[in-house]
Amino acid sequence: MIDDIYLNDFQLGPDLAGKRIVVAMSGGVDSSVVAALAARSGAETVGVTLQLYDHGSAVKRAGACCAGQDIRDARAVADKLGIAHYVFDHESRFRESVIDHFADEYMAGRTPIPCVRCNMGVKFTDLFRLAKELGADCLATGHYVRRVEGPAGAELHRAADPARDQSYFLFATTQDQLDYLRFPLGGMPKPQVRAIAQELGLVVAMKPDSQDICFVPDGDYASVVRKVRPDAELGGDIVHLDGRVLGQHKGMIHYTVGQRKGLEVGGQPVPLYVIRLDPATQQVIVGPREALAVQAARIVDANWLADVQGRAIFAKVRSMAKPVAARMDGEWLSFDAPEYGVAPGQAAVFYDGERVLGGGWIEETMAVELVNAA
Structure with a gap:
């Protein structure tokens, strides 16, 4: 053996x-x-x-x-x-x-x-x-x-x-x-x-x-966060993208971008997802799935094992996701097709076939409509 x-x-x-x-x-x-x-x-x-x-x-x-x-x-x-x-x-x-x-x-x-x-x-x-x-x-x-x-x-x-x-x-x-x-x-x-x-x-x-x-x-992530930061469960509003306040939450630590379950805002005509989190206002912003579509993400604190600038690569933006076609231009990673549920704080890792080219941290994302309007 x-x-x-x-x-x-x-x-x-x-x-x-x-x-x-x-x-x-x-x-x-x-x-x-x-x-x-x-x-x-x-x-x-x-x-x-x-x-x-x-x-x-x-x-x-x-x-x-x-x-x-x-x-x-x-x-x-x-x-x-x-x-x-x-x-x-x-x-x-x-x-x-x-x-x-x-x-x-x-x-x-x-x-x-x-x-x-x-x-x-x-x-x-x-x-x-x-x-x-x-x-x-x-x-x-x-x-x-x-x-x-x-x-x-x-x-x-x-x-x-x-x-x-x-x-x-x-x-x-x-x-x-x-x-x-x-x-x-x-x-x-x-x-x-x-x-x-x-x-x-x-x-x-x-x-x-x-x-x-x-x-x-x-x-239970929240229990660990509470233990380390006792003030973690500061409540706030759950707000629709159109500005409507749909309910209250018990702390942003219970939510992540792309989350659908546990929102407790039933009775909506379409399923709602967490689109973004706003720590300044303690708001959880929700909307339909199409609002999760991201065309680009800004990458910071990158570690490079090969040069990727301007070349076609494959990027993986969640641990369980499949690598998707993309391209790096400066700090911005642009996806060939919209990606969903791209969350700040997660990593973007770059591949050429089996080889890891490097990666970095997702600092912010750009929605599809903003890219198209630029």
């Missing part, structure tokens, strides 16, 4: 004896299998786990990450493999750079992606530094993406298994980080990863996958 091709997928040359690989171990099956592959490759393998939070019921929930039982699981796997394992407390940094930012974005009427923020800062930046301090030749993770050596250096590509691809969440990986990182699972289907874990007798072989937002118990 454990083919030589996987043992050699650390891209450090044919002989790994004398090499040192640091593996980011979250306590899940994916990173545990990466640690096992590294250990069996002949390289000296060191497991590193970051303790990121201790958030009540989220710690006990199946599929949490980097807290409580997950740290114990990572240590048990390291013991089974006979490798060194270190735990570093980054709870304060995670709270400030990820959880606080998550809450502030919701209060500002935006839709955050904490997993990207975590990868940008705590996971890659901090782990990168730790791995360098430990004298590692590379840092390996259990992410489902591929690192491909291209003519101009390492490239980031989508995973071989589209259902597991995590490239959207890794668009902010810099070229320096990509040169140092390794993703041994990028070419594997998930069942094969679990089969390897079972073959090796790892205690996490059948452990549930981690959730998208590890620190949110039961998917």
